[in-house]
Amino acid sequence: MYNGCFRINKPQNESIFTYELGSQQRNELKAKIAELKEKEIEIPLIIDGKEVKTGNLGTCIIPHNHQHVLARYHIAGEKEMNLAKDVALKAKKTWESMPWTHRASIFLKAAELLAGPWRTTINAATMLCQSKNPHQAEIDAVCELIDFLRFNAFFMQEIYEEQPVSGTEFWNRIDYRPLEGFVLAITPFNFTAIAGNLVTAPAMLGNVVNWKPATAAIYSNYFLMKLLQEAGLPDGVINFIPSMGSDIGKYMLNCEWLAGIHFTGSTEVFNSLWKEVAQNVEKYKSYPRIVGETGGKGFIFAHNSSRVDALVTALIRGAFEYQGQKCSAASRAYIPKSLWNVIKDKLLEALETIKVGDIEDFRNFMGAVIDYKSFERIKKYLEYVKESHEAQIFYGGKCDDSVGYFIEPTVIITSNPRFKTMEEELFGPVLTVYIYDDSAFDETLELCSTTSPYGLTGAVFATDRQTIIKMEQRLSYTAGNFYINDKPTGAVVGQQPFGGSRSSGTNDKAGSKLNLLRWVSPRTIKETFDPAKSYGYPHMVGK
Numbered sequence: 271m272y273n274g275c276f277r278i279n280k281p282q283n284e285s286i287f288t289y290e291l292g293s294q295q296r297n298e299l300k301a302k303i304a305e306l307k308e309k310e311i312e313i314p315l316i317i318d319g320k321e322v323k324t325g326n327l328g329t330c331i332i333p334h335n336h337q338h339v340l341a342r343y344h345i346a347g348e349k350e351m352n353l354a355k356d357v358a359l360k361a362k363k364t365w366e367s368m369p370w371t372h373r374a375s376i377f378l379k380a381a382e383l384l385a386g387p388w389r390t391t392i393n394a395a396t397m398l399c400q401s402k403n404p405h406q407a408e409i410d411a412v413c414e415l416i417d418f419l420r421f422n423a424f425f426m427q428e429i430y431e432e433q434p435v436s437g438t439e440f441w442n443r444i445d446y447r448p449l450e451g452f453v454l455a456i457t458p459f460n461f462t463a464i465a466g467n468l469v470t471a472p473a474m475l476g477n478v479v480n481w482k483p484a485t486a487a488i489y490s491n492y493f494l495m496k497l498l499q500e501a502g503l504p505d506g507v508i509n510f511i512p513s514m515g516s517d518i519g520k521y522m523l524n525c526e527w528l529a530g531i532h533f534t535g536s537t538e539v540f541n542s543l544w545k546e547v548a549q550n551v552e553k554y555k556s557y558p559r560i561v562g563e564t565g566g567k568g569f570i571f572a573h574n575s576s577r578v579d580a581l582v583t584a585l586i587r588g589a590f591e592y593q594g595q596k597c598s599a600a601s602r603a604y605i606p607k608s609l610w611n612v613i614k615d616k617l618l619e620a621l622e623t624i625k626v627g628d629i630e631d632f633r634n635f636m637g638a639v640i641d642y643k644s645f646e647r648i649k650k651y652l653e654y655v656k657e658s659h660e661a662q663i664f665y666g667g668k669c670d671d672s673v674g675y676f677i678e679p680t681v682i683i684t685s686n687p688r689f690k691t692m693e694e695e696l697f698g699p700v701l702t703v704y705i706y707d708d709s710a711f712d713e714t715l716e717l718c719s720t721t722s723p724y725g726l727t728g729a730v731f732a733t734d735r736q737t738i739i740k741m742e743q744r745l746s747y748t749a750g751n752f753y754i755n756d757k758p759t760g761a762v763v764g765q766q767p768f769g770g771s772r773s774s775g776t777n778d779k780a781g782s783k784l785n786l787l788r789w790v791s792p793r794t795i796k797e798t799f800d801p802a803k804s805y806g807y808p809h810m811v812g813k
């Protein structure tokens with residue numbers, strides 16, 4: 271027994287390791303990469319804390335060296351998915367009644383393990399499996415995930431603290447129950463941290479979670495699952511079930527106890543999940559919470575008062591960091607004619623210094639795109655551009671998959687502001703630029719807002735304050751994360767809660783209280799100390 275209002279301190283963001291030449295961090299990371307590469311591992315499902323093997327196997331490869339197999343993983347089928355649902359529902363009773371401070375402790379311990387003994391493993395696994403350079407792996411798999419874990423524990427406390435007013439004769443309370451059933455987390459390949467957040471955020475608030483990782487990220491995600499187990503996650507609370515996307519609909523979405531979906535991925539897959547849930551709506555015990563962060567077509571819009579050096583850096587970093595495989599990536603840019611000549615030269619100068627290749631060579635800024643399917647998809651877009659009269663490749667455009675799925679950083683210039691690559695998400699290292707006439711600034715703002723169906727990220731560059739105000743107002747619904755004089759990527763937990771609307775998702779803002787609120791089903795409790803003993807009102811006495 272214990273009594274007390276226990277408190278979690280407001281966290282600080284995790285500091286980023288730099289992996290400089292000669293540093294111990296760098297040596298350790300290099301050694302871990304070599305160690306992981308040396309040994310092919312077998313990845314089982316983890317259901318009820320136990321390893322389950324199906325014999326139906328897939329392979330995890332290195333995108334920048336696709337003949338290298340890192341692991342063989344087991345694929346869940348109907349039997350294992352049914353088992354995962356059953357054990358999750360069984361684990362729910364004990365998990366939801368565990369004092370919240372102890373649930374928080376498990377995830378705060380996971381953050382400590384990741385900051386310390388697990389840091390290099392998770393980082394190296396993400397570098398190899400998702401082809402991230404050391405900095406990109408560090409800001410994702412380590413720092414962002416640690417921040418998610420620590421800040422979410424703090425936000426959970428803030429939610430629980432929010433209580434209604436009461437009187438002296440009665441006491442009102444809100445009991446922030448978890449959802450009734452299980453949450454299905456369907457996670458993307460591109461951020462280990464996002465996968466971690468999609469499963470741990472609902473779990474922290476007392477929910478049980480079945481986790482379907484993205485095929486291309488199973489390797490790093492498996493290590494993460496092991497870390498959570500080491501942190502003391504009880505069996506069955508999170509079940510790790512790599513599976514075919516098409517089986518999810520058949521064996522998970524039709525379950526009466528589906529209480530929520532926590533999804534990040536493409537708009538297309540999210541739409542299909544939404545439709546399937548709608549078709550099953552009569553079956554469910556409760557209306558499932560459908561939370562999804564999806565595609566993007568991030569923009570950079572420059573005014574002729576922009577600072578050129580800052581703008582060029584934002585274009586390069588925004589478009590080409592992690593091979594443009596961020597939902598937030600700058601994939602279209604609007605540049606005024608009066609600035610183009612000077613920007614063009616500086617852009618070329620910078621592009622010529624970008625090295626693409628194996629991420630084990632720390633000099634490389636970019637690695638490979640994630641897989642053959644993605645490589646082929648981007649290549650087709652570039653072929654389309656090469657044949658078009660409305661656009662031309664200004665820089666790059668070469669693709670080579672002989673060793674890894676490499677695509678050069680590519681800049682396209684188009685004369686059509688509604689050109690295919692200005693509208694659609696390519697999810698690769700490709701930036702399309704539209705050069706507008708300075709006198710058409712207002713119309714071009716309108717084009718920016720209406721060209722793409724997405725509304726995730728956007729950045730504006732200007733030094734003139736009235737212009738900044740105008741851009742902020744006119745582009746109000748174009749981006750859920752809007753940047754002024756900065757690149758549109760790199761949101762930090764606790765600083766820039768992340769998510770967009772339109773076709774970019776439900777905008778439930780990962781890394782904030784708003785997201786956590788989707789995983790609770792509040793129960794209002796009123797206790798009256800001296801209940802009324804007759805039904806009449808005072809006005810009923812007399813005529």
Ligand SMILES: NC(=O)c1ccc[n+]([C@@H]2O[C@H](COP(=O)([O-])OP(=O)(O)OC[C@H]3O[C@@H](n4cnc5c(N)ncnc54)[C@H](O)[C@@H]3O)[C@@H](O)[C@H]2O)c1
Nearest residue numbers: 457458459483484515516518535536539563564565566597
């Ligand atoms: N808005 C955001 O916060 C955000 C963040 C990261 C990525 N993304 C988006 O994610 C996409 C890239 O990630 P991806 O390639 O992993 O996306 P994806 O949609 O291909 O896959 C996402 C997840 O859905 C699963 N899936 C695929 N088909 C399914 C089906 N029919 N039923 C159930 N699950 C299915 C995949 O296996 C994976 O686990 C991009 O569109 C990107 O913009 C968005």
Ligand SMILES: N[C@@H](CCC=O)C(=O)O
Nearest residue numbers: 596597598759760761768
């Ligand atoms: N939150 C990340 C993007 C996640 C999507 O891929 C950013 O802000 O760059």
